Amino acid sequence: MSDRQEKMRQSAEKLLRDGEVGYVIGWGATRFCDRTTPVFIDSPEGAASLVWNEHAVNSLAKYLLDDKYPDKKIGLFARGCESRAVNRMIKDNQVKRESLYLIGVPCDGKSSDRCRLCRERNPLVYDVLLWEPEANAAPADRFERVRGVEAMSPDERYRYWGGVYDRCIRCYACRNACPVCSCRECYVDMGRTGFQGKQHSRSDNQIFGVTRAFHVGDRCIECGECERACPMGLPIMGQTQKMLKEINELSGEYECGLDADSDSFLGRFDLDDKDEFM
Amino acid sequence: MSRIGVFVCHCGTNIASVVDPDRLTPAAREMPGVVYAADYRYMCSEPGQQMIKDSISEHGIDRIVIASCSPRMHETTFRKMLKGTSINPYMLEIANIREQCSWVHADKGRATEKAIGLVRMAVSKVSKNEPLYAQSIPITKRALVIGGGIAGIQAALDIADAGHEVVLLEREPSIGGKMAMLDKTFPTLDCSACISTPKMVDVGAHPNIRLMTYCEVESVSGYIGSFEVAIRQKARYVNHDICTGCGLCETKCPVKVDSEFNLGLSKRPAIYKLFPQAVPSKPVIDSESCRMLKDGKCGICAKLCPLGCIDYKDEARTVTESFGAIIMATGYQLVDWAAMYGEYGGGRYRDIISGLQFERTVNAAGPTEGHILRPSDGREPETVVIVKCVGSRDPKKGKSYCSRACCMYAAKHAHQILEKLPGSRVFIFYIDVRTPGKGYEEFYDQTRMDGAVYVRGRISKIYEEDGGLVCQGEDSLLGSQVRVRADMVILETAMEPSQGIEGLTSMLGAARDANNWIQEAHPKLRPVETQVGGVFLAGTCQGPKDIPDTVSQASAAAAKVIGLLNKSEMETSPMISAVERDKCSGCGACVGICPYKAITLQEIDDRLGAKRIKREVASVNSGLCQGCGACTAACRTGALDLLGFRNGQILEEVDALCL
Ligand SMILES: Cc1cc2nc3c(=O)[nH]c(=O)nc-3n(C[C@H](O)[C@H](O)[C@H](O)COP(=O)(O)OP(=O)(O)OC[C@H]3O[C@@H](n4cnc5c(N)ncnc54)[C@H](O)[C@@H]3O)c2cc1C
Numbered sequence: 055m056s057d058r059q060e061k062m063r064q065s066a067e068k069l070l071r072d073g074e075v076g077y078v079i080g081w082g083a084t085r086f087c088d089r090t091t092p093v094f095i096d097s098p099e100g101a102a103s104l105v106w107n108e109h110a111v112n113s114l115a116k117y118l119l120d121d122k123y124p125d126k127k128i129g130l131f132a133r134g135c136e137s138r139a140v141n142r143m144i145k146d147n148q149v150k151r152e153s154l155y156l157i158g159v160p161c162d163g164k165s166s167d168r169c170r171l172c173r174e175r176n177p178l179v180y181d182v183l184l185w186e187p188e189a190n191a192a193p194a195d196r197f198e199r200v201r202g203v204e205a206m207s208p209d210e211r212y213r214y215w216g217g218v219y220d221r222c223i224r225c226y227a228c229r230n231a232c233p234v235c236s237c238r239e240c241y242v243d244m245g246r247t248g249f250q251g252k253q254h255s256r257s258d259n260q261i262f263g264v265t266r267a268f269h270v271g272d273r274c275i276e277c278g279e280c281e282r283a284c285p286m287g288l289p290i291m292g293q294t295q296k297m298l299k300e301i302n303e304l305s306g307e308y309e310c311g312l313d314a315d316s317d318s319f320l321g322r323f324d325l326d327d328k329d330e331f332m
Numbered sequence: 333m334s335r336i337g338v339f340v341c342h343c344g345t346n347i348a349s350v351v352d353p354d355r356l357t358p359a360a361r362e363m364p365g366v367v368y369a370a371d372y373r374y375m376c377s378e379p380g381q382q383m384i385k386d387s388i389s390e391h392g393i394d395r396i397v398i399a400s401c402s403p404r405m406h407e408t409t410f411r412k413m414l415k416g417t418s419i420n421p422y423m424l425e426i427a428n429i430r431e432q433c434s435w436v437h438a439d440k441g442r443a444t445e446k447a448i449g450l451v452r453m454a455v456s457k458v459s460k461n462e463p464l465y466a467q468s469i470p471i472t473k474r475a476l477v478i479g480g481g482i483a484g485i486q487a488a489l490d491i492a493d494a495g496h497e498v499v500l501l502e503r504e505p506s507i508g509g510k511m512a513m514l515d516k517t518f519p520t521l522d523c524s525a526c527i528s529t530p531k532m533v534d535v536g537a538h539p540n541i542r543l544m545t546y547c548e549v550e551s552v553s554g555y556i557g558s559f560e561v562a563i564r565q566k567a568r569y570v571n572h573d574i575c576t577g578c579g580l581c582e583t584k585c586p587v588k589v590d591s592e593f594n595l596g597l598s599k600r601p602a603i604y605k606l607f608p609q610a611v612p613s614k615p616v617i618d619s620e621s622c623r624m625l626k627d628g629k630c631g632i633c634a635k636l637c638p639l640g641c642i643d644y645k646d647e648a649r650t651v652t653e654s655f656g657a658i659i660m661a662t663g664y665q666l667v668d669w670a671a672m673y674g675e676y677g678g679g680r681y682r683d684i685i686s687g688l689q690f691e692r693t694v695n696a697a698g699p700t701e702g703h704i705l706r707p708s709d710g711r712e713p714e715t716v717v718i719v720k721c722v723g724s725r726d727p728k729k730g731k732s733y734c735s736r737a738c739c740m741y742a743a744k745h746a747h748q749i750l751e752k753l754p755g756s757r758v759f760i761f762y763i764d765v766r767t768p769g770k771g772y773e774e775f776y777d778q779t780r781m782d783g784a785v786y787v788r789g790r791i792s793k794i795y796e797e798d799g800g801l802v803c804q805g806e807d808s809l810l811g812s813q814v815r816v817r818a819d820m821v822i823l824e825t826a827m828e829p830s831q832g833i834e835g836l837t838s839m840l841g842a843a844r845d846a847n848n849w850i851q852e853a854h855p856k857l858r859p860v861e862t863q864v865g866g867v868f869l870a871g872t873c874q875g876p877k878d879i880p881d882t883v884s885q886a887s888a889a890a891a892k893v894i895g896l897l898n899k900s901e902m903e904t905s906p907m908i909s910a911v912e913r914d915k916c917s918g919c920g921a922c923v924g925i926c927p928y929k930a931i932t933l934q935e936i937d938d939r940l941g942a943k944r945i946k947r948e949v950a951s952v953n954s955g956l957c958q959g960c961g962a963c964t965a966a967c968r969t970g971a972l973d974l975l976g977f978r979n980g981q982i983l984e985e986v987d988a989l990c991l
């Protein structure tokens with residue numbers, strides 16, 4: 055572990071010393087031994103504060119959206135999940151590959167629950183790979199939870215999601231953490247959308263949940279940042295995953311962020327699109 | 333606060349006999365923002381329109397709702413009316429209380445309630461309407477006709493006669509299409525060549541028509557008024573600028589391959605004209621069979637040509653041309669019956685031929701000089717079986733649709749056989765006989781009079797026995813099995829869209845129906861238009877039809893094109909998508925979703941704090957956008973909104989209905 059941490063520090067230090075990047079986004083220590091925090095290192099000396107341990111759970115890519123027009127390249131430590139987010143952001147025209155320096159760090163699995171579902175530990179795109187790729191662990195059944203909800207009766211399901219959204223406090227942490235949420239202005243922040251109220255009620259909360267699922271569902275890279283960020287611990291990736299499962303059933307194997315060229319499922323029109331519902 | 337006027341139409345009794353205007357009009361008067369409401373027997377009539385105009389000035393009305401028929405019917409009428417008033421033509425909403433209310437409900441009380449609801453929605457929506465202004469785009473006064481069958485020929489001639497330039501593009505070496513292959517045409521039995529070749533010659537000689545044969549469309553961009561079409565001229569290996577079409581070159585070519593025009597019933601050389609009356613009357617070299625082009629050995633035609641036209645180094649060229657309008661006239665082909673009908677021998681028996689092969693056989697210019705001889709041994713058949721609906725009207729096997737021309741040409745074929753081969757017998761197996769056309773039923777009667785035996789039922793199997801073909805099937809009127817020993821069998825096979833239609837329609841953005849025929853914009857009211865502005869339809873590419881229908885449709889499409897090209901610029905609908913750049917993050921979800929390729933990303937200068945940046949935002953091309961609204965649903969942040977159908981307007985309607 056410390057060997058890898060050392061490699062990361064050295065690589066960040068060199069990049070900064072050579073002026074290759076403006077800053078490097080990585081993980082740093084906190085007061086708590088079981089927590090890390092995202093850090094932005096902008097001097098060679100700062101590189102010494104980088105850490106790499108099982109608690110490096112935050113996916114860092116989202117921070118790229120805070121600085122879409124950087125003067126210098128941004129250095130980003132990229133595991134499988136960061137790299138898939140970057141692919142999606144490139145395809146969504148939100149970041150430019152040329153303005154990134156991706157330091158590939160194959161992941162050994164972190165302490166977060168969501169890592170159980172991880173299907174790609176190694177970065178799919180990078181400028182340098184700091185160590186040998188890791189073998190991908192056989193992930194837990196991808197849609198197990200979705201199937202659980204599907205098995206419910208409509209009434210049960212309504213109670214389930216109603217219960218979930220009764221507890222939602224509409225803090226929008228899920229949106230803030232999601233790497234594919236990239237609107238300049240999110241509809242929930244708008245004054246009068248006409249269909250989404252600001253008040254805290256089951257129906258308004260549910261509308262938020264459903265809308266969120268539709269806005270990101272067909273581009274979701276299943277990194278689980280939404281659930282990690284949710285202070286109420288709500289199982290909200292179940293919704294985007296339901297979308298993904300439907301797409302998989304409708305048109306075959308579908309996974310997002312594996313490359314930077316694929317269209318999102320709902321973002322393309324084809325004369326041969328299935329339209330049996332018409 | 334808006335000042336809304338509501339005008340309720342009775343449509344004679346169409347509306348008023350179910351929806352009660354005496355309840356609807358007073359109810360409308362009470363709706364928010366309504367300052368005036370009135371009803372009248374025919375709103376669209378001259379006095380009706382005058383009444384609306386008078387009320388507008390009298391009551392200071394600034395927007396109106398007309399409760400009447402479908403907007404597809406009269407929205408344009410009322411927009412035109414508003415042009416003469418103080419109100420912008422788009423400050424109008426139509427509440428459809430006819431098609432969507434009075435015509436479909438019987439309970440008068442509840443229908444009136446519903447009409448009140450529909451008017452309330454329209455009133456809410458119109459309160460959010462904003463004036464819209466049409467833009468105008470210039471029109472390139474030249475048309476492209478794709479496909480040189482009788483449809484394309486007729487359309488090109490009509491447009492050219494009206495004084496506009498036309499390019500007629502054909503992928504074969506000659507124009508003419510299927511009609512040039514036919515012998516006689518029902519119901520009048522005039523000779524097909526005698527009526528089509530003069531038209532072909534006219535096309536070749538017309539000062540306004542440029543023929544581009546042996547050409548294919550490579551790509552299409554642009555929109556109504558200014559399409560850019562890249563056209564690929566295939567290599568001909570013969571310089572048509574100097575060739576006089578003397579035909580000497582064809583005489584000594586050592587190659588013999590199946591003739592496309594005679595459908596394999598005869599051979600042709602590698603340097604060839606499609607048929608003797610081809611237009612242009614000049615040959616091309618088929619690079620797949622020419623020895624010189626394949627092996628570099630031969631060169632006889634080059635030695636023979638007195639003018640030195642042969643150029644074995646000729647290459648395909650692509651030119652890009654601009655057009656204001658495009659007519660699709662790509663026609664049909666016949667289904668590959670051999671692949672579909674194993675029970676008819678799957679192509680193994682030479683004496684089973686398709687209807688089109690029979691046309692070539694019976695044609696005086698065909699391989700047998702018009703003698704009806706069977707292919708296997710060149711003998712005259714004594715008994716001929718004609719099978720109709722082969723591949724048509726059979727959802728399990730082929731196509732579920734009817735190919736429309738076969739009933740009539742089957743009768744024609746029977747008539748021709750009985751006339752040319754006295755004493756012969758003809759059995760026609762049919763499901764129904766369909767003769768809906770002028771003189772068609774009479775023609776069918778005549779054929780039965782001639783002695784053709786019509787047997788109702790499908791043929792389930794054909795096999796060879798003692799040099800003849802045994803056709804086995806059911807006579808469904810008698811309810812018994814029948815067997816006929818025939819010397820020759822003619823299969824009247826289904827029409828299907830020409831090969832390559834998928835690529836062409838996707839380039840143009842035009843839709844196809846479930847059977848791949850090109851989809852018309854509206855089956856009744858816009859039958860010769862596609863959903864793509866400036867792209868029109870002629871002939872069988874839209875669906876099976878015979879020559880009279882093909883020609884009528886071609887002239888109709890030409891009339892549409894002439895109307896368009898007569899203008900030097902045209903107004904585009906302002907009800908298109910608009911981008912709020914501030915909100916647009918340039919994600920491009922709309923670019924991929926737009927069926928008309930109307931959206932591109934465009935770089936703009938912007939500011940981020942003190943920093944000057946360049947970023948991309950969506951930009952809508954007003955010529956291409958058809959106002960379908962797909963992008964507005966795809967745009968997560970709502971940066972795209974459809975003018976005239978803004979999200980806010982639609983939500984206002986929903987609120988009016990639900991709250
Ligand atoms: C056996 C038989 C007998 C018939 N007898 C009669 C009759 O007696 N009377 C009657 O009224 N009707 C008859 N018909 C129907 C008649 O053939 C059609 O109605 C008519 O020919 C249709 O003309 P069209 O121009 O639409 O199509 P076509 O004749 O098919 O012409 C289409 C043209 O477009 C060209 N083309 C296709 N794709 C492209 C492309 N991508 N780029 C460029 N060019 C392209 C083709 O090469 C062709 O030249 C008969 C049909 C059959 C099969």
Ligand code: SF4
Pocket residue numbers: 908909925926927928929930931952956957958959960961962963964974
């Ligand atoms: S409204 Fe339809 S046609 Fe117009 S830009 Fe949007 S998707 Fe394209």
